[in-house]
Amino acid sequence: MRSFADLPARIEALTREHERVALILLDAFGMKFVERHASHPLLRRLEIEPLASQFPSTTTAHLTTLYTGLPVSEHGLYEWRTYEPLVDDVIRALPFLGSDDAPIPADPREIVPRPSFYERLEVPSAVLQPAHIWPSKYGSAAFAGATVTAFTDLAAGVAELGTPGFSYLYWDAIDAAGHMHGPSSAEFDAAAVHALDAIHGSLPKDTLVLITADHGQIDVEPLDLLDDIWPGLTLRRPPAGSARDCFLHVDDPEHVRDELAARLGDRADVRLARELFHAPIGPRLEARIGDVCILPAPGRMAWLRTFPSHERRFRGHHGGLTAAESETWLGVAST
Numbered sequence: 001m002r003s004f005a006d007l008p009a010r011i012e013a014l015t016r017e018h019e020r021v022a023l024i025l026l027d028a029f030g031m032k033f034v035e036r037h038a039s040h041p042l043l044r045r046l047e048i049e050p051l052a053s054q055f056p057s058t059t060t061a062h063l064t065t066l067y068t069g070l071p072v073s074e075h076g077l078y079e080w081r082t083y084e085p086l087v088d089d090v091i092r093a094l095p096f097l098g099s100d101d102a103p104i105p106a107d108p109r110e111i112v113p114r115p116s117f118y119e120r121l122e123v124p125s126a127v128l129q130p131a132h133i134w135p136s137k138y139g140s141a142a143f144a145g146a147t148v149t150a151f152t153d154l155a156a157g158v159a160e161l162g163t164p165g166f167s168y169l170y171w172d173a174i175d176a177a178g179h180m181h182g183p184s185s186a187e188f189d190a191a192a193v194h195a196l197d198a199i200h201g202s203l204p205k206d207t208l209v210l211i212t213a214d215h216g217q218i219d220v221e222p223l224d225l226l227d228d229i230w231p232g233l234t235l236r237r238p239p240a241g242s243a244r245d246c247f248l249h250v251d252d253p254e255h256v257r258d259e260l261a262a263r264l265g266d267r268a269d270v271r272l273a274r275e276l277f278h279a280p281i282g283p284r285l286e287a288r289i290g291d292v293c294i295l296p297a298p299g300r301m302a303w304l305r306t307f308p309s310h311e312r313r314f315r316g317h318h319g320g321l322t323a324a325e326s327e328t329w330l331g332v333a334s335t
Contacts, residue, residue: 002049002050002051002052002330003051003052003053003054003071004051004052004053004054004062004065004212004214004328005054005065005071005072006051007051007065007066007212007330008065008066008068008069008117009069011023011166011210012069012120012121014208014210015121015122015123015165015166016122018207018208019164019206020162020163020164020165020167020204020206020207020208021165021166021167021207021208021210022161022162022166022167022168022169022204022207022208022209022210023166023167023168023169023209023210023211023212024158024161024168024169024171024199024209024210024211024212025063025066025168025169025170025171025211025212025213025214026171026174026192026195026211026212026213027059027170027171027172027174027175027213027214028059028174028175028178028183028213028214028215028216028217028316028318029174029192029195029213029216030053030213030215030216030217030324030325030326030327030328030329031050031051031213031216031323031327031328031329032183032216032323032324032327033174033183033192033216034048034329034331036189037189037192037193037196040193040196040200041200042196042197042199042200042211043196043331045333046211046331046332046333047331047332047333048329048330048331048332049329049330050327050328050329051212051327051328051329051330052326052327052328053214053215053216053325053326053327053328054071054072055072055276055277055278055321055326056072056078056079056241056242056244056245056276056319056320057214057215057216057318057319057320057321057325057326058078058079058080058214058215058242058245058318058319059080059094059175059214059215060077060078060079060080060082060093060094061077061078061079061214062214062215063094063142063170063214064077064093064112064142066117066168067112067116067117067118067142067143068112068113068116068117068142069117069120070113071279072277072285073277073279073280073281073282073285074113074282074284074285075112075113075284075285076113076282076283076284076285076286076287076288076289077093077111077112077284077288078241078285078288078289079240079241079242079245079247079319080092080094080241080242081238081239081240081241081242082240082288083237083240083249083287083288083289083290084104084106084111084288085287085288086106086110086111087104087105087106089104090237090238090239090240091104091111093111093112093138094136094138095136095138096108096136096137096138099238103137104137107141108137108138108140108141108142109141109144111141112138112141112142113284114141114144115144115145116141116142116143116144116145116146118143118144118145118146118166119144119145120145121145121165121166123164123165123166124147124163124164124165124166125145125146125147125165125166125167125168126146126147126148126149126160126161126163126165126166126167126168127139127143127146127147127148127149127167127168127169127170128148128149128150128151128157128160128161128167128168128169128170129148129149129150129151129169129170130150130151130152130157130170130171130172130173131150131151131152133172134148134150135148135150146168151169153198154171154173154194154195154198154199155198155199155201155202156202157169157171158198158199158202158203158204159202159204161203161204161207161209162204162205162206162207162335167204171195173191173194173195174188174191174192174195175217176191177190177191177192178191178217178315178316179217179314179315179316179317180314180315180316181315181316182219182220182315182316183216183217183218183219183316183324184219184316185315185316188217188316199211203333203335204335205335206335207334207335208332208333208334208335209332209333209334209335210330210331210332211330211331211333212328212329212330212331213328213329214328215318215325215326215328216318216323216324216325216326216327216328217316217317217318217324217325218244218298218299218316218317218318218320218322218324218325219299219315219316220243220244220296220299220300220301220314220315220316220317221299221300221315222267222299222300222301223243223300223301223302223303223312224264224267224268224296224300224301224302224303225302225303225304225305226246226248226260226294226302226303226304227304227305227306228305229260229263229264230259230260230263233248233256233259233260233304234250234251235248235249235250235304236249236250236251237249238307239290239303239304239307240288240290241290241293241319242311242317242318242319243296243301243302243303243309243311243312243314243317243319244295244296244301244317244318244319244320244325245293245294245295245319245320246293246294246296246302246303246304247273247289247290247291247292247293248290248291248292248293248294249290249291250291250292253272253273253291253292254272256291256292257270257271257272257292260292260294264294264302266297267296267297267300267302268294268295268296268297268300268302269294269295269297270292270293270294270295271292271293271295272291272292272293273289273290273291273292273293274289276293277289295320295321296320298320298322298324301314301317
């Protein structure tokens, strides 16, 4: 199975073979949901192959790979919350906010690796983003070299794809529905069908169209509060990651791993974080990564009471290693 990390190089090669290449990324619409909606006419017209998400199975990791051409082990922005040594804070790179919800006091080009994927391509690039997330400071660095346009209606956005060179559209409503209602909900399926219908009715002509997802989702409910389970747990800085892959920065990683593993039992897999990244860890990830990672069992979450998070209200989540979270896909159609 190929990796999502291979996708930028494949796109680059395809732009040398085709005059117009378009990519649509459906956030959280992993392989499990392609199989669930396999009878949809859009999916039936695609040549679909499985892809493996990188670890962690998160949006930040995969969008940054797509926008830089680098695997997560090299670009280092591995999760929604990531320690950033440049500002000595645990940041959220996509909204470009610090732990205090204030804008990060840094140039985004110092945090998102340069050059961007679009600056490296030898053809013109156009990026289409939902209006509620554009403009953005993260995007100002990630999309350098491309022309960026905001859209409010998905069908209208898809209709703008197919410009000469490479065009790309990102859609986040399926992921949002899953977080709020869970991926087994009617609301999740409605969001998925809406997206598939809109794309199917608006595909650009004379264009090689690629459709993919960054990860999937899993239904969640129970939340283990690590500092309740172990009141003596001490961190060097706020937790990173998410409630499906909670990264802790600690002074004695092996002791923390062993203690939390004993206290959590079969509720979670507790690992030294570096063991979870199979590729050599580059300097950007080395500077950011936590020491210990808690991977809750399927259907569970883990976080800390002393660091409140809106994730405790999630009904669906991702970041872990289950197939529902980490198996994705690539579909190809010539129009």
